[in-house]
Amino acid sequence: MPPPSATDVEAVTDTEAATFFERLSITGVQARRSxxxxxxxxxxxxxxxxxxxxxxxxxPKAKKWxxxxxxxxxxxxxxxxxxxxxxxxxxxxxxxxxxxxxxNAFPFEHLDIKVPKPPHFSEPETRDSGVLVxxxxxxxxxxxxxxxxxxxFNYGQATGSIQLLRFITEHTELVHHPPYQDWQCILxxxxxxxxxxxxxxxxxRGDYLMTEEYSxxxxxxxATPLGVKCLGIKMDAEGLLPADMDSILTNWSEADRRAPxxxxxxxxxxxxxxxxxxxxxxxxxxxxxxxxxxxxxIIEDEPYYFLQMQPYTGPNAPDVxxxxxxxxxxDALAPGLVSMDTDGRVMRLDSFSKVIAPGMRLGWIxxxxxxxxxxxxxxxxxxxxxxxxxxxxLFKLLDETWGHAAYLDWLIWLRLEYTRRRDNMVYAxxxxxxxxxxxxxxxxxxxxxWIKVEWRKHPLVAAGGEGEAMGIxxxxxxxxxxxxxxxxxxxxxxxFRAEADGGAEMFLRATFAAAGADDVTEAIRRLGEALxxxxxxxxxxxx
Numbered sequence: 317m318p319p320p321s322a323t324d325v326e327a328v329t330d331t332e333a334a335t336f337f338e339r340l341s342i343t344g345v346q347a348r349r350s351x352x353x354x355x356x357x358x359x360x361x362x363x364x365x366x367x368x369x370x371x372x373x374x375x376p377k378a379k380k381w382x383x384x385x386x387x388x389x390x391x392x393x394x395x396x397x398x399x400x401x402x403x404x405x406x407x408x409x410x411x412x413x414x415x416x417x418x419x420n421a422f423p424f425e426h427l428d429i430k431v432p433k434p435p436h437f438s439e440p441e442t443r444d445s446g447v448l449v450x451x452x453x454x455x456x457x458x459x460x461x462x463x464x465x466x467x468x469f470n471y472g473q474a475t476g477s478i479q480l481l482r483f484i485t486e487h488t489e490l491v492h493h494p495p496y497q498d499w500q501c502i503l504x505x506x507x508x509x510x511x512x513x514x515x516x517x518x519x520x521r522g523d524y525l526m527t528e529e530y531s532x533x534x535x536x537x538x539a540t541p542l543g544v545k546c547l548g549i550k551m552d553a554e555g556l557l558p559a560d561m562d563s564i565l566t567n568w569s570e571a572d573r574r575a576p577x578x579x580x581x582x583x584x585x586x587x588x589x590x591x592x593x594x595x596x597x598x599x600x601x602x603x604x605x606x607x608x609x610x611x612x613x614i615i616e617d618e619p620y621y622f623l624q625m626q627p628y629t630g631p632n633a634p635d636v637x638x639x640x641x642x643x644x645x646x647d648a649l650a651p652g653l654v655s656m657d658t659d660g661r662v663m664r665l666d667s668f669s670k671v672i673a674p675g676m677r678l679g680w681i682x683x684x685x686x687x688x689x690x691x692x693x694x695x696x697x698x699x700x701x702x703x704x705x706x707x708x709x710l711f712k713l714l715d716e717t718w719g720h721a722a723y724l725d726w727l728i729w730l731r732l733e734y735t736r737r738r739d740n741m742v743y744a745x746x747x748x749x750x751x752x753x754x755x756x757x758x759x760x761x762x763x764x765x766w767i768k769v770e771w772r773k774h775p776l777v778a779a780g781g782e783g784e785a786m787g788i789x790x791x792x793x794x795x796x797x798x799x800x801x802x803x804x805x806x807x808x809x810x811x812f813r814a815e816a817d818g819g820a821e822m823f824l825r826a827t828f829a830a831a832g833a834d835d836v837t838e839a840i841r842r843l844g845e846a847l848x849x850x851x852x853x854x855x856x857x858x859x
Contacts, residue, residue, distance in 0.1 A: 378660020587762020
């Protein structure tokens with residue numbers, strides 16, 4: 317496959333996503349909140365997205381997925397202690413039924429955090445003009461907030477806190493507006509945990525999991541110990557090829573494969589890890605159509621969704637103007653698969669790891685009510701509930717301090733920040749990498765730059781002999797170590813192969829998310845030096 321490019325992704329229109337449903341707007345959020353009952357503020361109250369989303373009048377209901385749920389998932393029963401939380405809203409009720417410790421024994425009186433004041437989001441601006449936000453132990457009782465240490469630091473529901481779930485549900489509707497009635501969100505402890513739970517809900521030892529031919533290595537490592545085999549689907553510059561997936565499924569032979577026909581797809585459509593590929597709106601519609609044709613359930617992992625960048629214009633061309641409004645920003649985003657999911661066959665994994673901080677270990681899933689209910693049953697006996705500290709911090713930041721409008725402002729700022737980082741990486745490659753043996757296309761989203769290495773031009777291969785015997789994996793290791801010896805660490809493309817083979821092509825993955833501009837430039841210069849030395853280009857070019 318060629319390296320992915322910064323394709324101009326199309327935004328789905330209202331008529332494509334939901335032809336006759338009114339969409340929630342930012343200004344409409346507060347109006348809706350004013351009409352709804354107050355949020356429950358006691359310990360571990362029951363919470364559901366149905367409390368906060370637009371009624372889905374006229375929308376279809378999700379299909380049922382009992383035929384995909386495994387025995388482990390079907391066997392899980394509701395926790396009677398968690399179910400009793402429904403009674404906590406009873407006026408005058410004194411609870412002696414739960415095992416919740418008293419917050420009097422929590423050694424925290426308040427929590428202070430300093431956060432950016434929109435639109436001044438940079439680190440220096442936050443240091444100079446940021447807002448100090450305080451969360452106290454008894455803010456609810458004192459009428460200062462609807463969420464405090466007394467509640468957040470105690471046990472909670474597997475759905476996540478009602479206070480943060482409200483914001484997440486509204487955000488999901490604002491951005492994606494799922495086109496079926498019974499969609500729901502619940503909080504997770506991050507996408508890695510959510511994916512592990514999903515596999516334990518759907519798969520049985522011996523099953524195949526479809527994914528991109530180059531896939532997130534941690535996802536592969538999650539599936540393998542469960543006895544789940546990964547099946548790589550071919551890719552191009554826009555990511556996974558629906559036609560290849562269709563061909564594999566159409567021609568599947570259980571006798572030859574010794575496994576049932578795959579029904580589960582794991583995909584990262586935006587800023588794919590490791591390739592950086594971003595699927596256009598049309599590509600996503602084609603993928604969804606293949607999933608419908610073969611009755612495939614999709615796990616849509618989108619940690620890089622809001623790291624979609626401005627189109628790459630090159631070092632000597634003017635930049636594309638940034639979005640000038642919240643709606644323009646949302647319109648510029650490639651549509652999520654969940655936004656075209658009329659069947660409820662998509663479980664979308666979202667995370668705060670890339671847009672706020674990975675140490676929060678907090679994310680959320682969006683899926684049909686049936687799947688969410690099974691997910692909750694698993695969470696109740698594993699993760700219990702997401703960190704109360706993280707939930708409280710994010711609630712104070714996103715809901716009480718920023719609100720939806722300022723959060724979108726932050727995401728726009730991130731878009732431009734990552735555009736600068738991406739551009740710096742690509743400029744460095746254009747200056748320092750030998751085009752004779754290295755090629756790439758600017759990524760449209762995410763954190764990764766995927767560099768193709770023309771390994772067949774390596775002297776050991778071109779001359780035959782030793783190189784022919786080495787194989788692509790040995791040669792890849794040699795080239796990778798040459799970079800390390802020059803002082804630059806990249807990731808081998810083979811680490812991300814969905815199937816345990818070397819593939820026919822060689823890639824290196826470089827990350828531009830964390831290192832400073834000067835360090836990125838120097839690292840790429842060192843990589844270029846290593847490639848020239850390995851391929852004998854220094855002498856050939858008289859350098």
